[in-house]
Amino acid sequence: MSEQSDILEEERPWHNKYPLQVKPSYPYPKHNLARLLIDSARDYPEHKALDFLGRSYTYRQLLRHCCKMANALRALPIAAGDRVAIMLPNCPQAVIAYYGALMAGAVVVQTNPTYTERELRAQLEDSGATVLIVLDLLMPRVVQARENTELKHIVVTTLSDGLPFPKNVLYPIKRRQEYPNLKVNYSAAEGVLRWSAFLRRGLATQICQEVDADKDLAMIQYTGGTTGGPKGVMLTHGNLLANTIQTTEWCYRAEAGKERYLAVLPLFHVFGLTVLLNQAIHRAGWLLLVPRFEPKAVLETIRRCKPTIFPGAPTMYIALLNAPAMQEGDLASIKMCISGAAPLPRDVQDNFERKSGGKLIEGYGLTEASPVTHCNPIWGYRKSGTIGLPLPDTDARIVDPDGWEPLPTGVIGELIVRGPQVMAGYWNRPEDTAAALRDGWLRTGDLGTMDAEGFFTILDRKKDLILAGGFNVYPREVEEVLFEHPAVKEASVLGVPDPYRGETVQAYIVLKDGWQVSEMQLDRWCRERLASYKVPKRYEFRESLPLSLIGKVLRRKLREETDP
Incomplete structure (x- = not known):
């Protein structure tokens, strides 16, 4: 850990x-991130590394495939520092x-498969990727x-390339039925290559x-764009290795070679x-x-493979708890869950722990920090409703949102963080x-507080703060109250223009199956639990909320749909 002389130990x-x-500090390796796989394949060659709908790969097999991929990329040629999009x-x-x-020494650019043509082009242009590895269903986009991009080679795979027999034989038939007009041109002049043929090129x-x-750089990882446009975050091998070790040490009861993720x-x-x-690869x-x-x-998958570790987002835990197919004992194998991407409602935490017998705790992170900076202790003392404590070798402060001046304990300000996982830049x-x-x-853009014991609470994004009649309203606080109502499955809150108050609070509600509730009932519920200026003035009932693939509510899309 580097010297951090501007913060005293009593400030931690x-x-x-x-x-x-868990120790306050750890040594972190200084090598290629891919050595995590090489080391696990050396120590646990016959252990199962992957399962995909019934097909398994051992660590020996996985390493062999990765080496063939690396050598095939080198032969294109791909040089150190070139960008490869996936x-x-x-x-x-x-x-x-x-x-x-x-x-191969390339910089990975992870690309969201749901991107539109416009979003994909912008990312390819910005990153300068010369190779794209893509699913065949996405080729029209x-x-x-x-x-006008720098793409020279496109490696196309299909889900059947990873499926077990007979699913790999049946899948192409199903694909032709669902996508009868999908045809991929593998003309060499276009630089489009089949996955299987491409791997055969590599030793x-x-x-x-x-x-x-x-x-x-190991990666250029684009931000989710939930409140604005995506930016490319430069993450080094050291950033990602450090965060892997930090999160692994936090899950100290996880045993090498024994866990199922x-x-x-x-x-x-x-x-x-x-x-x-x-x-998972680090722990074999x-x-x-x-x-x-x-x-x-x-x-x-849970019934078939009995996972022990299940990181997820609150919407995933909510969906499983409300799933008609859920049976008694389905979650019994799960020992630990770390929830991120959005606030974890207390009743969801309690219900999931009761049904699984394991631990579900809330953490916090952002793309610019690889991403995890805070987490509640999984076993032992924790504080529900907080994001927990800074990870080892991670410093955190609450500062003036308009500057960098530290604020006293308990005062609301912007969270800033520092540690070996923080990005190199945009x-x-x-x-x-x-x-x-x-x-x-690093400025996180999130407003929060720290208490006397060092637990941090996030109130909301600085951009999402609602100014209603001169008062600050934090959407998370209102959402927590709505989540407590027995009829509410999902809730999101944002500020909308109001000619008198400047902004007013609007709530978007998804009800549990079979439940009905009126605006008047929700209004009464909120007024019993919130100051009047925090109570939503408008309610909109929906069948679903716009979510990112990780389960975070896209407030930006809600705002676009709401604005006249």
């Missing part, structure tokens, strides 16, 4: 609340492409988006590019990438890949980098 009260098994759901090919590209010889872990969070999102992919765990979140399919955005980083400290 959270260390006193760490479990005895546009895949959770499947074996996503893991192989990721570690193979890192071994890619063909339209590649114009299984092990390679792993040497890197300067603190300087060389339910991979429902998308691996193209930095939360899933660190707490699932990198952590068995990664249970689910291509998309559907409660019935997830429950089938790709091609020096002004944004200068505004976000100062002396190693």
Whole structure:
């Protein structure tokens, strides 16, 4: 850990609340991130590494595929520092492409498979990626988006490439029925290559590019754009290695070679990438890949494979708890869950822990920090409603939202963080980098408080603060009250223009199946629990809320749909 002389140990009260098994500081490796896989394959070659809908890969097999990918990329040629974009759901090919590209020395650009043509083109242009590894179903968008980009090679895979027999034989039939007009042109002139043929080009010889872990980029990870446009976050090998070790040590009861990780969070999102992919591979765990979140399919995987660790988002836990297919004992194998991406309602935490017998705790992070900076202790003393304590080697402060001056304990301000997981900066955005980083400290854009014991509470995004009649309203506080109502399944709150108050509070509600409730009933519920200026003035009932693939409510889209 680097010297941090501007903060005293007494300013880190959270260390006193760490479990005895967690140290305040750890040494972090300084090598290529892909060595996590190489080391686990050396120590646990015959252990299961991946499961994809019934097909398993051992660590020996996974490493062999990744080496072939790395050598095939080198032969294109891909040089150290070149950008390789990956546009895949959770499947074996996503893991192989990721570690193979890192071994080749490339910088990975994870691309959201739901991106529109416009969003994809913007990311490809900004990143300068020369290779894209993509699912065949997404090729119509890619063909339209590649114009005026630096793309030279497109490697196309299909879900059947990772499926077991006979699903791999049946899938193409189903695909032709659902997408009768889908045809991929594999003309060499267009640089479009089949996955299987591309892997055959590469030798299984092990390679792993040497890197300067603190300087060389492993990834350009684009922010989610839930409140604004995406920015490319530069994450070094050292950033991602540090956060992998930090989160692994926090889960100190997890045993190497024995855990089963339910991979429902998308691996193209930095939360899933660190707490699932990198952590599972580091601990030689068995990664249970689910291509998309559907409660019935997830429950089938849980029954078949008995996962022990299930990182997720609150919407996932809510959906499982309310799933008609849920049976007594389905969740009994799960020992620990770390919830992120959105606030975790207390009743969801209590119900999930009661049904699983395991622990469900809330953490916090952001893409710019690889992403995890805070987490509640999984076992022992915790505080529901908080994001917990800063991780080892992580400093945190609450400062004046308009400056960098630290604020007293309990006072609301902006959260800033510092640690080995904090990004190198924004790709091609020096002004944004200068505004976000100062002396190693990162502005998170989130408003919150720290209490005397070092537990932090997030109130809301600075951009989402509602100014109603001169009063500050924090959407999370209102949402928590709405979540407590027995009829409410999901809730989101934002400020909308009001000619008298400046802004007024509007709530968007999704009700549980079979429940009915009126605006008047919700209004009475809120008035009994909130100051009058915080009570929503408008309620809109919906069948669903716009969510990112990780389960975060897209307030930006709600605002776009609401604005006249």
